[in-house]
Amino acid sequence: MAKATTIQDIAKLAGVSKSTVSRVMNKTTAVHPEKAAAVIRAAEQLGFAPNQFARSLASGRSMTVGVITQNLGSPFYDAIAQGVIAGLQGTGYSPIFADGRWDHVVEEDSIRSLQGRRADGILLIGGQLRGTDLKALCGTLPRVTIARHLPSVQHCCIYVDNVQGGFLATQHLIRHGHTKIAFIGGPHHHSDAKDRLAGYRKALTQANIRFTTKLVLEGNFSSASGHAAVHTLLKSGEEFTAIFAANDATAYGARLALDQHGLRVPQDVSLVGYDNQAESAFMIPPLTTMHQPAHQMGQAAAAAVLEKIQGQPIKSRVFIPELRCRESVATRT
Amino acid sequence: MAKATTIQDIAKLAGVSKSTVSRVMNKTTAVHPEKAAAVIRAAEQLGFAPNQFARSLASGRSMTVGVITQNLGSPFYDAIAQGVIAGLQGTGYSPIFADGRWDHVVEEDSIRSLQGRRADGILLIGGQLRGTDLKALCGTLPRVTIARHLPSVQHCCIYVDNVQGGFLATQHLIRHGHTKIAFIGGPHHHSDAKDRLAGYRKALTQANIRFTTKLVLEGNFSSASGHAAVHTLLKSGEEFTAIFAANDATAYGARLALDQHGLRVPQDVSLVGYDNQAESAFMIPPLTTMHQPAHQMGQAAAAAVLEKIQGQPIKSRVFIPELRCRESVATRT
DNA sequence: AATAGATCTGAAAACGGTTTCAATCGCTTT
DNA sequence: AAAGCGATTGAAACCGTTTTCAGATCTATT
CATH class of the missing domain: 3.40.50.2300 (Response regulator)
Structure with a gap:
């Protein structure tokens, strides 16, 4: 590319010093209106784009x-x-x-x-x-x-607050009469996943529902993991009437698996997701989920x-x- | 923050000139192994992170x-x-x-x-x-x-090649016996949208199916627009047995609208999307779509x-x- | 032993801005 | 008319690197 225009080029064209050009560009000090105009004109004419590197190096701020x-x-x-x-x-x-x-x-x-x-x-x-x-x-x-x-x-x-989120989601299910609620979580070392699980347990405890590890499945926040989790859950024979998935993607996978097993949502199994992903409002049926701001x-x-x-x-x-x-x-x- | 360490600090600590430090850091010229080691040690000790601005300014390359x-x-x-x-x-x-x-x-x-x-x-x-x-x-x-x-x-x-994409999608529908195929597009000035529409028309023409504007709806690539489009299409009374949506999001919206009107996919209406968004494989039913690499x-x-x-x-x-x-x-x- | 390379090395000049400093100018004040 | 002041201005230093250039040190050849 052609050598980029510098503050110096502008100074020459406008007939001022580069200090003045700098001042015009940054409005740091008042300069004579006439000169300022000349500088601006020159800058436009030359298509000036200040070199951010030089700028940052000199000022110490990178913006x-x-x-x-x-x-x-x-x-x-x-x-x-x-x-x-x-x-x-x-x-x-x-x-x-x-x-x-x-x-x-x-x-x-x-x-x-x-x-x-x-x-x-x-x-x-x-x-x-x-x-x-x-x-x-x-x-x-x-x-x-x-x-x-x-x-x-x-x-x-x-x-x-992910524990509060997990709590709210689970509570919603409990209030609708569910007691056998499965949880499909994220990787066990993932803080968000851990917190949501903690919220789930908290809601269960508060409602005097016994917590059982048989109803918690480990996923990885992907639809595929939600899909797989429902399969293993179904195969385990453990009864459940609702699923709380640790995120919407997981819920999508779970929902498909449910469908493939002839289970209807929400008539047979209720489902709650987490994230309020854009697609969730258009799922069949539209997915109830936790919205995070x-x-x-x-x-x-x-x-x-x-x-x-x-x-x-x-x-x-x-x-x-x-x-x-x-x-x-x-x-x- | 404490003033960042510079190449100069390292030079002093290692007992060499800053040129040498630069050479060690960039491996541009061989330097005596002993000195190089000293430089590296000093750099680590001081937690040196070269200033990219200075670097780029001097070299003229920003990387x-x-x-x-x-x-x-x-x-x-x-x-x-x-x-x-x-x-x-x-x-x-x-x-x-x-x-x-x-x-x-x-x-x-x-x-x-x-x-x-x-x-x-x-x-x-x-x-x-x-x-x-x-x-x-x-x-x-x-x-x-x-x-x-x-x-x-x-x-x-x-x-x-978006026109090829539109063509392939439409052709797929035609091969399955559909002749009344609706198209829900994007904004009319959007190049991708225009191309996909062109592909749709091309497939129609090739199969000797009459093109009618009554079956093309303008959307904006959002699920909401797909949803709305199906409503207006249904209200228009125009017959159709399949929908080609200009992207998957639009297809999701269309699919929900269809469901709300008691129309089944694919038994009553077939649906093809575009983008192969991650969620599409988990829709009910899994959505046929154009995958873009x-x-x-x-x-x-x-x-x-x-x-x-x-x-x-x-x-x-x-x-x-x-x-x-x-x-x-x-x-x- | 003298000389030509081949290796290393440091000093100094960029790079393109910002910022400090001192100087100039035009007025206002005494 | 001299002094004082604020508004403008340019020169020069500086930011932290890279890179050129020339000098210095070694090694290998003759």
């Missing part, structure tokens, strides 16, 4: 915030990312995304790389990093904000990093998922 | 490729993005994403910003920019690669930019979507 998210491509984390993008819109800061893939090694690499890119702030969404590691990081790193529940880092956590959360997180970058202390904030009642739950008579 | 995609959050474009990420993995280049949102103003802004970030290459996926604008861009910009069909820019196009395409596109950055000419490449037969199409007897 970027690094976002480490998990499972890019999954509805929940994508929605958060959208929220972050929206929250950063118009603030002059741009996000740089990195996928932690729920792997603390990948995560550490990403942080390294973000560090190299001199992100002004870092947003950690979910992930496997242990509290102690995080503490260490918080010391050396710019300004970290965490979208995840972490007891050891009380301040600066923004998260959605992911977009809102992303925006809140973005706002929080921004505050933190400006040196303000930020407050923790927890979001509560809401039940979206549709047609996949029937009353057990 | 990034800007990718302008459309509709972040939609399955197809997300899958492409994943492919691009995969294709860039391990090459030393990182992607910077910007969402063009199918709006040429946004698109131009994004290109501007990417220009400022001195992306070494630019990948344009879809979008509204006109051929002439693109030509202009190709002149001034680094190395642009286009994932989209553009007759005016013959070289360097990577795309999937989005991930592969993303990888191919990434490979292409890389080649282009290295100054090699790249060849255009067109991908053909494949039919994924599932259970939403029945033979019309």
